[in-house]
Amino acid sequence: MTKLRVIKIGGNVIDNDVVLQHVLDDVARIGEPFILVHGGGAIATELNTRLGIPTAMVDGRRITDADTLRTVTMVYAGLINKSLVASLHARACTAMGLCGPDANIVLSTKRGTVERDYGFVGDVVNVDATALQTLLQLVHCVVVAPITHDGRGQLLNTNADTMAAEIAAALCAHASVELTYVFDHPGVMRSIDDPTSVIAELALADIKPLTASGIISKGMVPKIDNAMRAAAAGARVRICGPRDIHTNAGTRIRTEHA
Amino acid sequence: MTKLRVIKIGGNVIDNDVVLQHVLDDVARIGEPFILVHGGGAIATELNTRLGIPTAMVDGRRITDADTLRTVTMVYAGLINKSLVASLHARACTAMGLCGPDANIVLSTKRGTVERDYGFVGDVVNVDATALQTLLQLVHCVVVAPITHDGRGQLLNTNADTMAAEIAAALCAHASVELTYVFDHPGVMRSIDDPTSVIAELALADIKPLTASGIISKGMVPKIDNAMRAAAAGARVRICGPRDIHTNAGTRIRTEHA
Numbered sequence: 001m002t003k004l005r006v007i008k009i010g011g012n013v014i015d016n017d018v019v020l021q022h023v024l025d026d027v028a029r030i031g032e033p034f035i036l037v038h039g040g041g042a043i044a045t046e047l048n049t050r051l052g053i054p055t056a057m058v059d060g061r062r063i064t065d066a067d068t069l070r071t072v073t074m075v076y077a078g079l080i081n082k083s084l085v086a087s088l089h090a091r092a093c094t095a096m097g098l099c100g101p102d103a104n105i106v107l108s109t110k111r112g113t114v115e116r117d118y119g120f121v122g123d124v125v126n127v128d129a130t131a132l133q134t135l136l137q138l139v140h141c142v143v144v145a146p147i148t149h150d151g152r153g154q155l156l157n158t159n160a161d162t163m164a165a166e167i168a169a170a171l172c173a174h175a176s177v178e179l180t181y182v183f184d185h186p187g188v189m190r191s192i193d194d195p196t197s198v199i200a201e202l203a204l205a206d207i208k209p210l211t212a213s214g215i216i217s218k219g220m221v222p223k224i225d226n227a228m229r230a231a232a233a234g235a236r237v238r239i240c241g242p243r244d245i246h247t248n249a250g251t252r253i254r255t256e257h258a
Numbered sequence: 259m260t261k262l263r264v265i266k267i268g269g270n271v272i273d274n275d276v277v278l279q280h281v282l283d284d285v286a287r288i289g290e291p292f293i294l295v296h297g298g299g300a301i302a303t304e305l306n307t308r309l310g311i312p313t314a315m316v317d318g319r320r321i322t323d324a325d326t327l328r329t330v331t332m333v334y335a336g337l338i339n340k341s342l343v344a345s346l347h348a349r350a351c352t353a354m355g356l357c358g359p360d361a362n363i364v365l366s367t368k369r370g371t372v373e374r375d376y377g378f379v380g381d382v383v384n385v386d387a388t389a390l391q392t393l394l395q396l397v398h399c400v401v402v403a404p405i406t407h408d409g410r411g412q413l414l415n416t417n418a419d420t421m422a423a424e425i426a427a428a429l430c431a432h433a434s435v436e437l438t439y440v441f442d443h444p445g446v447m448r449s450i451d452d453p454t455s456v457i458a459e460l461a462l463a464d465i466k467p468l469t470a471s472g473i474i475s476k477g478m479v480p481k482i483d484n485a486m487r488a489a490a491a492g493a494r495v496r497i498c499g500p501r502d503i504h505t506n507a508g509t510r511i512r513t514e515h516a
Binding site: 154 | 305308309328331332333334335336337339340341343344345347348352353354355356357359360361362389392393396397405407409410411412413
């Protein structure tokens with residue numbers, strides 16, 4: 001079966017140019033075709049601030065009003081996406097940058113407002129894995145920005161961790177998929193201040209007690225939720241630091257299937 | 259030979275939402291595969307103003323400093339490009355939005371600074387017509403933003419009329435190409451206030467006297483220059499108003515080949 005990697009790089013990686021350049025060096029030498037999903041938190045927040053648009057976050061998720069949707073579309077699908085693509089080409093890694101509406105690769109639906117109104121936020125409905133595979137015959141890397149659409153003309157802001165998980169899960173029907181969440185810690189840690197406390201393997205049964213004890217908290221809760229979903233679909237999933245794209249370090253997600 | 263259309267829509271079309279929606283209705287029902295190249299002047303200028311970045315124009319061309327390059331990348335390749343793609347899908351026209359670095363479709367080189375320093379402005383070096391054709395087997399329309407790259411990691415701002423002409427010219431080796439410049443006038447006019455004064459046909463020999471008499475002036479000079487280059491490469495070229503995508507109205511460019 002074809003091998004394929006999905007790499008998610010978080011906002012903290014993108015915000016630090018030294019780290020980002022190193023990560024780009026590393027991903028550019030991945031042998032198999034890969035999909036690079038990126039977020040881009042701080043730049044969007046900074047642009048909002050300069051434009052006088054208030055930034056509201058709830059549980060690590062951005063409330064997306066109409067102005068903020070414009071901002072994130074500009075920053076994620078424009079500035080960051082195209083800068084990454086140009087940087088990969090400069091490293092002899094052919095790339096193409098897309099977001100959800102492009103070739104309809106990720107279709108979403110606006111999140112309901114019963115519990116809370118997140119605004120123009122989209123929950124993934126469908127990933128076109130066949131289109132992604134076709135594109136990966138043309139370029140070595142497809143760079144994906146976390147903007148989606150509802151098919152009726154509305155762009156929507158979508159969590160980048162979720163995009164990566166849904167893309168990885170959808171591709172499992174076509175390829176042997178490895179999903180790697182790259183962020184600014186060396187993995188899921190028992191103690192945030194102790195780099196040796198990385199949890200090497202995490203199974204579904206571990207989540208509840210670790211969440212109860214506060215070891216899994218804040219933004220790590222949805223990240224592990226996404227990781228579990230991709231693993232359940234058949235992807236090999238790992239959460240690791242920016243230096244570990246070509247190692248086996250970090251936290252490996254284990255499922256009953258594995 | 260395969261038929262293919264290249265449609266360029268200018269900033270004035272994008273800035274007027276009523277006109278834009280009508281143009282999108284029209285392009286969405288084009289039967290053959292097509293490439294939609296867009297500019298997006300006023301939105302970028304407005305964003306620059308809000309960010310306190312001065313906008314400098316010389317002969318209708320934007321001087322692109324580092325801050326302005328960020329702005330146009332965000333607005334052209336992000337906001338406008340993705341909004342157009344989502345709007346086309348809503349009209350049952352499959353689309354995908356790209357700019358130069360994506361699959362390396364348009365490679366450019368930073369313009370020399372001997373006569374004048376335009377900043378981060380790119381002159382087209384190569385169009386990958388084969389990649390564009392492959393993509394047009396996946397979607398009905400490729401939407402192209404006028405941002406290019408130099409292959410060494412630098413994004414560059416490129417004139418959208420030129421992008422359209424170079425893309426049309428490159429595709430002539432593979433398809434029967436029709437290039438249509440859609441702008442806010444019904445064609446090249448003898449008198450700007452008289453809509454009946456549209457020049458139906460323009461040949462290379464007409465350019466010099468019409469320019470000398472001031473009938474071809476300002477932004478129309480480079481537009482016709484681009485139109486002539488595409489026509490010389492074998493494209494059928496027309497300059498027309500926003501209601502004429504499916505008519506034969508406007509100004510037809512004639513070459514010795516035609």
